[in-house]
Amino acid sequence: MTSVHASMATDPNGGRVRATGPRHAGRGLALAGLLALGAVAVLPGTAHAADRTVIVQNAGQADVVHLFASPVEATEWGLDRLGSKPVPAGGNAIVTIVNAGDTCEFDLKLVDANDKAQEFRGQNLCTTTVTLAFGGGGDGTPDFMLVNDAGEPVSALYVSPGTSSDWGDDVLGGNTVPASGRFDVDVPDPVAENCRYDVKAETSSGRSQEWRAVDLCATGALIFRGSNAATADVGDHPQDFALRNDSQKYVHYIYVSPTGQDAWGDDYLGDDVLAPAESFQVKVSTYPADACAFDVKVKDEDGNEAVFPDQNLCELDEIVFKGAEGANFGDNPQDFVVRNSSRRYIHYIYARPAGSGGDAWGDDYLGTGVLGPGETFNVDLKPASADQCRFDIRVVDEAGTEQTFPDTDLCAVEEVTFEGSGSQADATPWGKDPQDFTLHNGSDRELHYVYVSPPEAGDWQSDLLGSRTLAAGANLNINMVGFGPAQCVFDVRAVDDQGEEKVWKALNLCATPKLDYP
Structure with missing residues (x-):
């Protein structure tokens, strides 16, 4: 099975922008462009882009359908990071913010299916994996929701301004929050312009958890697990x-x-x-x-x-x-690997016996996880019988682009590669489409970001360089796939390692075989 090591960013009209090129070592991400050597030898650039991870915990009553993340200095929210995979009410998800560069401080915004929004400002995503608790408050007031995930009732809850020296009265007032229950907390006598509070929850068995100096105006929910994380170093105790x-x-x-x-x-x-x-x-x-x-x-x-x-x-x-069944990957001859050679995150992986037909694909093997560009995922199939070898496989990415592998003999095939397209017919070579062009970096700086987008798309879509850089004097051949010969006008944007950028607006790529930066 051949592999296309490139990205295809689906546009509203069904066209795709793809930059073709070989894969390189390192983090395993695909190179979004053929770095044409010409008279200049191009060495692999140093990966500049870093990923940031957040956990979304939805304590609300409706699905969270959008997550926006933008650097604190930005004036717009940018792209939706959830794509087509909402976080259900009561559920959680791990979301990766790709190509963050050196940026650590982000503003984040969650929106549910009822258009209720909640913002988390000034979150440092470099120092820790931030948990965004959605539901309850988060509306500029200190009111919030307590979610009891400790397995026993919460019998007391205290909320005290961060400037106070005592906990004050129990805000539950003799009530309890049952296991798996939720309680809307109206903070008593909120202090004007003060959002930092200390919160403590207790159970009748003596378990407790504290949150110190938490910004309740930006926090919709606090999740009670029964204790604070241990602070000892691993290995300090013989039982670790x-x-x-x-x-x-x-x-x-x-x-x-x-x-x-x-x-x-x-x-x-x-x-x-x-x-x-x-x-x-x-x-x-x-x-x-x-x-x-x-x-x-x-x-x-x-x-x-x-x-x-x-x-x-x-x-x-x-x-x-090892999971509920206790089986290891590789125990069954049908176990296989999915390799993501696209530039988008894979959200769903399905496998069913060949010839099943219909729309039912069964369980998603990724669950709440995602499979990043260049990564692999081991599918532990657990078939009904050991001699059942032929399966249909379906893989869907964050943009809804899917690829199927019908009637695959998994007893003989160890790996399938997701290329981001529905068929091999999409893999046209560079230079065959009238919009294909070369971007030449004529500056003395590296290029870190390259975008190509139809003007009507409304955003820049995916960065074609991904984790790579385009060295000074190098060329990037960009393959425009699926737009049709009549669609020639595009916007192009290139950004160098100093943050300087050049934008070509409404450019006729059918008449422009080469662009020079700057």
Whole structure:
């Protein structure tokens, strides 16, 4: 199976812009352009773009359908980062903001299906994975929603201005917030122009969690997990261990309890989630050094759980969660790899027995995850029988572009490659379409961003360089696919490593085989 190492940014009229070129080493991202050597030898550029990650936790009553993220100095919100994959009410999702460059400070905005919006200003996405809790307040007032995710009722809740030295009265007033319940908190006697508050929630069993100096005017919801994250370093205690997620689902809860004890206690993940193929360092910091026998429970995003009873954590360094079925990838001959050679994020992967027909594809193997450009995903198929080999495969990206692989013999095929197109017929070579052109970097600086967009699109769409740079004196051959011979007018934008840019508006690419920057 051949592979197209390039991007196709779908425009409103169904056309695509693709820059073709070979893949390079490094992070594995596809090079969005053929760096023509000519008289100048072009070495692989240093990757300038970095990804930022946020977790969206939807505590609202409607699906979150839009996430906008823009640098704090920007005057517009820019592109919708959720694409076609909303976050359902009560659910959560991990969202990657690609090509962030050196930018750390972002303003973020969530919008639900009822057009209710919530903004999170000045978030530093470089220092931590930020959790955006949607629902309740976030409307400029300190009122918020408490979401109880601790497994037992919250019996007391305190909200105190950050300038105060005491907690004040219990705002629940004798009420409780049941397990999995929600409570709308009207902050008593809010201080004018003060949004920073300390919040503490407690259960009758003595578990508590505090949020210090939290900006309640920009926070719609606080999620109570039962405790604050441990602060000890991993390895400070003999019971510390790593939990590795070898399943295809995100792990949401990790519990550790002394063997023989009925209650599981605190969730060690807190507000975090553990992605497939990643590990989490569990700090077991509240037990004597000679207490070694523990039960461990792990639960994934679908509620599937695995219990590891009577584990000697003083001798174990790692526990592996393999999912509800306990199977490893590769145990079945039909297990296969999906490689994303497009420049968009893949949101859905389906596989069903060949010839099933109809619109039903079954479960999405990615779950709440996404597959980034240049990355691979191991599909643990678990077929009905070992001799069932022929499957139809369907892959859909963030823009809704899909590619199917019908009647594939997965007992013989180990990998399928998503190229971002519906068929190989789309892969026309550069120079065949009348709009194909060459961008020449005639400056003494590297180019970090290149965009081509129809004027009616309303935004610049995808950066064609991705994680690469276009060196001084180098050329970029840009392949325009699927627009039709009559569509010739496009806007082109190039940005160098100093932030200087040049924009060609309403350019007739059918009559312009080469552009020079600057």
